[in-house]
Amino acid sequence: MCPMKFLLISLLAAATAVAQEKPADASHEMEHMQHGGGQGGFMRGGIDHPVAKGVTLETTVDDTAHIITLRVGPISLPANTVHLKMPQPPDLHWTIPVNAWLLAYSPRMVDANGNEMPGRVLHHTAFWNENRADFLCPNKEEHIFGAGGEMTNWVQIPGYGYRVQKGDKIRIETMVHNPTSTSYEKVFLEVRIPYTEADAPGPPALKSYYPAWFDVKSCGDSSYDLEPGKSIKEGVSVLKYSGVLLGVGGHMHDYAKRIVLEDASQNETVAELDAKVDSQGQLLGMPTITFFDKGGYKLTAGDVLKASASYDNPTAKVLRDGAMGIVVGYFVPDDDTQMISLRQKTKPASRRTTATTHDR
Numbered sequence: 001m002c003p004m005k006f007l008l009i010s011l012l013a014a015a016t017a018v019a020q021e022k023p024a025d026a027s028h029e030m031e032h033m034q035h036g037g038g039q040g041g042f043m044r045g046g047i048d049h050p051v052a053k054g055v056t057l058e059t060t061v062d063d064t065a066h067i068i069t070l071r072v073g074p075i076s077l078p079a080n081t082v083h084l085k086m087p088q089p090p091d092l093h094w095t096i097p098v099n100a101w102l103l104a105y106s107p108r109m110v111d112a113n114g115n116e117m118p119g120r121v122l123h124h125t126a127f128w129n130e131n132r133a134d135f136l137c138p139n140k141e142e143h144i145f146g147a148g149g150e151m152t153n154w155v156q157i158p159g160y161g162y163r164v165q166k167g168d169k170i171r172i173e174t175m176v177h178n179p180t181s182t183s184y185e186k187v188f189l190e191v192r193i194p195y196t197e198a199d200a201p202g203p204p205a206l207k208s209y210y211p212a213w214f215d216v217k218s219c220g221d222s223s224y225d226l227e228p229g230k231s232i233k234e235g236v237s238v239l240k241y242s243g244v245l246l247g248v249g250g251h252m253h254d255y256a257k258r259i260v261l262e263d264a265s266q267n268e269t270v271a272e273l274d275a276k277v278d279s280q281g282q283l284l285g286m287p288t289i290t291f292f293d294k295g296g297y298k299l300t301a302g303d304v305l306k307a308s309a310s311y312d313n314p315t316a317k318v319l320r321d322g323a324m325g326i327v328v329g330y331f332v333p334d335d336d337t338q339m340i341s342l343r344q345k346t347k348p349a350s351r352r353t354t355a356t357t358h359d360r
Helices: 003-015 336-342
Strands: 056-062 067-077 092-095 100-102 106-110 122-133 141-147 160-164 169-176 184-197 210-215 224-226 229-238 243-251 256-263 268-274 283-285 288-290 297-299 304-313 319-323 326-333
Touching: 056 092, 067 169, 106 122, 122 184, 141 210, 169 184, 210 229, 210 243, 210 304, 243 268, 256 326, 268 288, 268 326, 304 319, 326 336
Parallel strands: none
Antiparallel strands: 056 067, 067 184, 092 169, 100 160, 100 184, 106 184, 122 141, 122 169, 210 326, 224 319, 229 304, 243 288, 243 297, 243 326, 256 268, 256 304
């Protein structure tokens, strides 16, 4: 396997990490993250949580090694506590300190001394670029990074990076829980991000990729109710730019069967991704597909991309917000200058409301 293919497989697998986490109490955890834009916890399924006090964002920049380290915390994690009953960190904002390409993301949970903690106490984290709109759904902010309890690294793709400008605002949304029997105090989420500066003279050092989220809910909120038995949900995305997909992976939930991405305009299947589940139907993982053998999967402006997600829910009841169906990929446009229009002014940050917990 060529190095670039291996690296992209690792990166796309990380994009589905949150879907694979095994909750302490599934009846309280069915409202996994929503992939959406805007402000105020769109990955929280519209549920308000008590806000954890004293949680801040600490940023360290190593100019020599070209590594930015972000730390969110401190966070207290009482034992055997599902996320609905856990005070959650507020949404925090990271101001990009330099014109650069972000190359990779390495998350972990640590204590106050930097010692590594169990990763599964992280329910999920998501980074949203408030200065860029999603190229498929301009009503949403650009979702640039996500991680779950597996703490999978998003490794570098040689020759490519995610372009940011000095002063860009990245909203960091974090949710924690503690399915273990041990309580933890003063825990931090730490994310290390290597970067390459972009101010050097001459041609660009890297090509820019753009996160692509082909959602069965199209440009709406991603969660939907999972009906009993077999079901299929479909949604379309209209491509506004010509370019190539480097590869795709999938994001689904428990009882998933398959997600398919089709180019309806060309009457062609782009990818079929069969979910890996255990004997109880709990999601274990999703495959990834790369298109390097043909220089990327060619897409043309105006193409209609259809995503369809298949489930088989054996519980005989409706699981509220129990399903998602997203094909996650990286898109490289033919003409990167066309993407300039996606930049937008930062919106005023919303405040998360302190509320009582919501049980199912």
